[in-house]
Amino acid sequence: MRIVALEEHFTVPGLVARIDPALVQRRGFPPPGVVWSQVTRRGELADLGPARIADMDAAGISVQVLSVAGAGADLLEGAAGITLARDYNDALARAVGEHSGRLAGFAHLPMLAPAAAADELERAVRELGFHGALINGLTDGRCLDHPDFDPILARAAALDVPLYLHPGIPPEPVRRAYYDGLPGQMSFVLSTAAWGWHIETAVQVLRLVLSGALDRHRGLKLIIGHMGEALPFMLARCEQTLAAEAAKVLSRTVTQTILEQVWITNSGFFTVPPFLAALQTFGADRILFSVDYPFAANAVGRRFLDALPVSPADREKIAHGNADLLLRLPAAG
Numbered sequence: 001m002r003i004v005a006l007e008e009h010f011t012v013p014g015l016v017a018r019i020d021p022a023l024v025q026r027r028g029f030p031p032p033g034v035v036w037s038q039v040t041r042r043g044e045l046a047d048l049g050p051a052r053i054a055d056m057d058a059a060g061i062s063v064q065v066l067s068v069a070g071a072g073a074d075l076l077e078g079a080a081g082i083t084l085a086r087d088y089n090d091a092l093a094r095a096v097g098e099h100s101g102r103l104a105g106f107a108h109l110p111m112l113a114p115a116a117a118a119d120e121l122e123r124a125v126r127e128l129g130f131h132g133a134l135i136n137g138l139t140d141g142r143c144l145d146h147p148d149f150d151p152i153l154a155r156a157a158a159l160d161v162p163l164y165l166h167p168g169i170p171p172e173p174v175r176r177a178y179y180d181g182l183p184g185q186m187s188f189v190l191s192t193a194a195w196g197w198h199i200e201t202a203v204q205v206l207r208l209v210l211s212g213a214l215d216r217h218r219g220l221k222l223i224i225g226h227m228g229e230a231l232p233f234m235l236a237r238c239e240q241t242l243a244a245e246a247a248k249v250l251s252r253t254v255t256q257t258i259l260e261q262v263w264i265t266n267s268g269f270f271t272v273p274p275f276l277a278a279l280q281t282f283g284a285d286r287i288l289f290s291v292d293y294p295f296a297a298n299a300v301g302r303r304f305l306d307a308l309p310v311s312p313a314d315r316e317k318i319a320h321g322n323a324d325l326l327l328r329l330p331a332a333g
Helices: 021-026 037-042 050-059 078-098 114-126 147-159 172-179 186-191 196-210 231-249 254-261 272-282 298-307 312-327
Strands: 004-010 063-068 103-105 133-136 163-166 222-224 262-265
Touching (some): 004 163, 004 312, 050 298, 063 078, 063 133, 078 103, 147 163, 163 196, 172 186, 186 196, 196 222, 196 231, 231 254, 231 262, 231 272, 254 262, 262 272, 298 312
Parallel strands (some): 004 063, 063 103, 133 163, 163 222, 222 262
């Protein structure tokens, strides 16, 4: 069975080194190795060659769609951010070219320069053959519905490529108010992978709906990971409580808008109960497979996919069919 994994990550240490470490720390990233030490030590995140492909082969993963993890161009203003994003995308394009049919790319964007980010998205799609872009969390404390980012939304819609909304480190005021003061590394983990960044991503999606941004950009396609970032569980409640206000300004209901413009992946989630909520809310045509490699293991993701309580036809959709259609991936050789 062909298997396409959409939320799979990489970095380029030489490019990260161009970012001032003090700036990285102020944004809330932990010192190197504190939380992700095992991945860093093994070098999996930086590997774009035979070791990554071998791990994919061992688990039967056909294609990884790669995106930048960690500190990146969204921390740098002006020309520095634009150049860093371009260099990241060029590095990924080289790796994709060296492993044709096995690796694909989501563009990395200089989010502090939205007009340039839109142009870099177009370059990455038209010249490098990428399949959309991945955006990590808030940019300078602003959600994606902020008017500054409208050029990016418009360009993605015009190019007919999705934006993958990935979590990022919460802004400092949020970290202080909700997560600080816990023992050890628990504040950081609670603010990110355990809870905070899932809720923040759901808030971004809801803001894109309620602000009217998705009404203005009806062709815009969004992908979110982690089994829908709690939206499958909360969507009926959101609909119930927001319906009256939403009807005053929007052309569609909250639920209709999300189900027409949002796809979800299971990245990092490998248990059945949240999958059933996702399946019953979004349907098999809107769920795509992901592992979250190297922060999760390919083998674990594959076992989960094989054991899903779905029909063979729906398993094929989730494994590759939906991704092939949404991203317009090349046909398997």
